[in-house]
Amino acid sequence: MAHVIAVANQKGGVGKTTTTVNLAACLANAGKKILIVDDDAQGNATSGVGIEKPQVKKDIYNVLVDEEPIDEAILHTSHKGVDIVPATIQLAGAEIELTSQMAREMRLKLGLAPVLDKYDYILIDCPPSLGQLSINAFTASNSILIPVQSEFYALEGLGQLLNTVKLVQKHFNPDLAIEGVLLTMYDARTNLGTQVISEVRSHFGEHVYETVIPRLTRLAEAPSYGEPIVDFDPRSRAAKVYEDLAKEVLAAHGE
Numbered sequence: 001m002a003h004v005i006a007v008a009n010q011k012g013g014v015g016k017t018t019t020t021v022n023l024a025a026c027l028a029n030a031g032k033k034i035l036i037v038d039d040d041a042q043g044n045a046t047s048g049v050g051i052e053k054p055q056v057k058k059d060i061y062n063v064l065v066d067e068e069p070i071d072e073a074i075l076h077t078s079h080k081g082v083d084i085v086p087a088t089i090q091l092a093g094a095e096i097e098l099t100s101q102m103a104r105e106m107r108l109k110l111g112l113a114p115v116l117d118k119y120d121y122i123l124i125d126c127p128p129s130l131g132q133l134s135i136n137a138f139t140a141s142n143s144i145l146i147p148v149q150s151e152f153y154a155l156e157g158l159g160q161l162l163n164t165v166k167l168v169q170k171h172f173n174p175d176l177a178i179e180g181v182l183l184t185m186y187d188a189r190t191n192l193g194t195q196v197i198s199e200v201r202s203h204f205g206e207h208v209y210e211t212v213i214p215r216l217t218r219l220a221e222a223p224s225y226g227e228p229i230v231d232f233d234p235r236s237r238a239a240k241v242y243e244d245l246a247k248e249v250l251a252a253h254g255e
């Protein structure tokens with residue numbers, strides 16, 4: 001039975017997609033079957049695993065809005081053991097279209113149900129907002145992994161995110177847990193990064209991963225080649241840090 005993890009932070013550009021794609025590949029290298037759900041109309045997770053948009057016949061929009069079977073939208077990716085439900089720009093309309101539909105918060109949960117036993121982990125790459133797409137992700141998930149950029153305003157907006165988590169727990173998904181808080185884009189050359197780390201750790205305590213993702217150019221380069229870092233540059237420090245994160249995630253699940 002898959003463990004479903006929403007990778008979320010309504011702040012833009014904090015490393016959600018980078019974390020989804022690279023954690024997925026590292027978990028697959030550890031022998032796990034992984035499904036990525038691209039829940040963001042930008043479709044960066046989709047292109048980041050080598051899927052060209054014209055290749056996409058059905059995407060997450062068709063699952064959420066048209067309630068079409070998810071297996072018709074699932075594609076294999078460039079990385080063995082990682083499948084994806086892609087997103088294209090048509091997802092941009094879903095927030096509004098879902099608003100007038102019945103059981104709108106449950107669409108992703110219902111959509112994923114038939115494939116839960118085919119995967120070990122399902123990672124949902126959430127959009128930078130707390131609208132219907134994120135609510136659907138939180139309702140469908142066992143837990144939420146929060147990437148936090150190591151910068152001055154790191155904690156800003158996290159209160160709002162945690163409030164949304166509480167609302168979803170109350171109304172749709174009482175068992176939704178915090179999977180972990182991941183510090184990203186850490187720059188060792190500034191004192192600021194170190195300050196932010198201690199601030200985030202004092203706030204979230206044991207939820208914060210030991211692994212901290214540094215700011216590394218290789219991580220920004222890999223997506224344009226449609227490859228996770230472990231394929232693009234397997235011996236790099238960037239590959240190593242996401243491998244470390246995968247080990248922590250597996251350990252947290254007793255593996």
Ligand SMILES: Nc1ncnc2c1ncn2[C@@H]1O[C@H](COP(=O)(O)OP(=O)(O)OP(=O)(O)O)[C@@H](O)[C@H]1O
Pocket residue numbers: 011012013014015016017018019040042044126127128184185186213214215216217219220221223
């Ligand atoms: N550790 C890192 N070092 C260097 N660049 C990074 C790192 N993590 C992410 N990036 C780059 O920063 C940008 C934003 O990252 P990413 O797309 O993963 O964030 P996001 O939270 O998914 O963004 P959005 O909110 O737009 O969906 C991308 O260009 C990505 O390649």
